Amino acid sequence: MDSVYHFPYSTPVVRILQITDPHLFALDNGQLIGVNTSQSFQAVLDAIQQTAFDYDFVLATGDLVQDHNREAYHRFAKMVKPLQKPIFWVEGNHDIQPQMRNALAMYAQMQMAKHILAGDKWQIILLNSQIHGLPKGELAQDQLAFLTAKLTAYPNRYSLVVLHHNILPTQSAWLDQHSLANADELATVLAPFQNVKAILHGHIHQEVDAQWHGYRVLATPSTCIQFKPNCDTFTLDAVPQGWRELNLMPDGSIETIVKRLDCVKFLPNFAAQGY
Ligand SMILES: Nc1ncnc2c1ncn2[C@@H]1O[C@@H]2COP(=O)(O)O[C@H]2[C@H]1O
């Protein structure tokens, strides 16, 4: 299992930037339903750099690429370089190993650790919810064991759990079939612990801030196409691409906001039935 990343300073507030589901292609002109995902991702990165938010590190919550091509991971790593902060990542259903790990490992900025000790008060646990070849997710026994081990080892730290797949339904039947299949098992694993504050994910290409078994569940817009909530058949949304800022506070609370591009420059082909 990958090693722990221990931030070498004591910070009262842990500041995190989340980017998710960029769905990049190896080729410059790669498009997902009419959106050039490289261009929309670049617009998001440019907008992030124009904000005043000074984050400590970045969480990239999966589906970094769309075309299963290792060159697309190189594209990702090169594009995020100007952020100049450590980038942690989890696998999405579209990601592919070992190409992902091997490509990202070539960049010092890209972190392989799946456990972050941040400041004195928080830990962040990153889980792989991918089932090879399927859109839906599952936390395998080794991932649940890893989660249990970290929660047990650091009972005095507040915990943020990070994965790609959604726990709660989006009320869109087409998308909800691709949720985390063993959310009940996750709830059972978390139940004995008092220190879990939130679960952060991507995958559903929409913003969520909800409660599940007493945990805050946060989801974040994609940097490319957006899915419209509460639609039983595949439906795209016209809202702009976005990202999330999080402040993990010393009292265990989380202050967070989703930000979006201030333009609707990257509109998908609304006639598409899926991908
Ligand atoms: N029309 C559709 N019906 C059901 N699933 C779809 C459809 N189009 C795409 N998908 C899958 O749904 C997934 C949702 O987000 P992903 O980007 O992970 O990848 C998507 C596809 O694997």
Ligand SMILES: [Fe+2]
């Ligand atoms: Fe996904």
